[in-house]
Structure formats: structure tokens, C-alpha cells
Amino acid sequence: FIGAVICLQIKLNIQSAWMPVMVVGYTTREIMLLEFSSSIMCLILAGKVGSNIASELGTMRITQQIDALDIMGVNSANYLIMPKVLGLMTIMPILVTFSVAAGILGALATSLLGTTTVHELIIGFRYEFTPWFFLCGIIKAIVYAFIITSVASYKGYTVKGGSVEVGKASTDAVVTSSILILFADIFLTKLLT
Numbered sequence: 001f002i003g004a005v006i007c008l009q010i011k012l013n014i015q016s017a018w019m020p021v022m023v024v025g026y027t028t029r030e031i032m033l034l035e036f037s038s039s040i041m042c043l044i045l046a047g048k049v050g051s052n053i054a055s056e057l058g059t060m061r062i063t064q065q066i067d068a069l070d071i072m073g074v075n076s077a078n079y080l081i082m083p084k085v086l087g088l089m090t091i092m093p094i095l096v097t098f099s100v101a102a103g104i105l106g107a108l109a110t111s112l113l114g115t116t117t118v119h120e121l122i123i124g125f126r127y128e129f130t131p132w133f134f135l136c137g138i139i140k141a142i143v144y145a146f147i148i149t150s151v152a153s154y155k156g157y158t159v160k161g162g163s164v165e166v167g168k169a170s171t172d173a174v175v176t177s178s179i180l181i182l183f184a185d186i187f188l189t190k191l192l193t
Helices: 002-013 023-062 065-071 076-113 118-126 131-157 163-192
Strands: none
Touching: 002 023, 002 076, 023 065, 023 076, 023 118, 023 131, 023 163, 065 076, 076 118, 076 131, 131 163
């Protein structure tokens, strides 16, 4: 849907006889690759995955399951947190690739509304494609995955109290990781492009 909205907004706001026909497809591709596929998707995942991790670890903490692991000699932080961090950092490039593809398909779907033609969009999608921009999105998403899992794990792992505190930790994890993702986006964009 984001690809379709970008395509519609660009067509409506940049429509001019002076603009080449490929501008809509080109701009949609650049926005999807550089920003929206990684950032928007990770903000959504911060809400779902981050709150899940924080509440799971928080519940384990208040029910003393983490203490039981520590008593048995298991490094509980390594055992419980590292697989989550590595798992999300591993799957994130695949999710970004699907997100870019879905955004491009969404933009192509706008041709059914008569906004532009498929041929014009494809010309724009192919115009001066820079593979580095795709890799920038992948790198950003991997950093964001680390932020999501590490913040959520910290918030859940350090919960003290009862079930109310688990809910607060879950909310704090989502808010903190979302703010850090947006903050990191500024520096990564400047650094990578």
C-alpha cells in the first residue's frame, strides 16, 4: 500500500508537462529502497516483535524462570536473548526484499486506477538503478533489528515487580526502540548515502 500511495502522491503533486514520464516510477523506487521499506517495516515490527520479546522475558523474570536458569549455571542472558537478536537480524534482509517487491507491485497496481501506465512505471523503475541503494536499505534494517531486539530484551530482562510492570516494560520497549530507530535513521542515511 505504501508503494501505491507514494506513486499516487508523486503523480498528483509533480504532474507537469516538463517532467519526463519516468519520474513517478523512478521516485517511487528510490523512496522505497532508501527509506520506506526498511524504516516503516521496522517501526511496525518494533510494535509487534519488540512488545512480544519484552513481555515474554518480563513474564519469565517475574515467574522466576530466569532465576532458575541462573541457579542451574546457564547464562540466561546469552541463552534467552542472543537467539532473538541473531534471528531478527538474519531474517530482516529477506523481509526488506519482500517489502520492496510489495511496494513496487503496489505502485504497479495504481496503473489500474489510470494514474500512469505500467510501461511508464517500468521505465522509471529501471532508470539508473543503483544496487548500493538496495544494500543501504538492508544495512539499515539489520541495524534496526538489533535495536528492536536489544532494547526489548533489556526492558523485559530487567523487569522488577508484577504483571503491571511487564506491561509497562512492553510499552517502554516499543516506544524506546521506535525513537531509536528514527534517531538511527538520520545517522545511517547520512553515513550510507
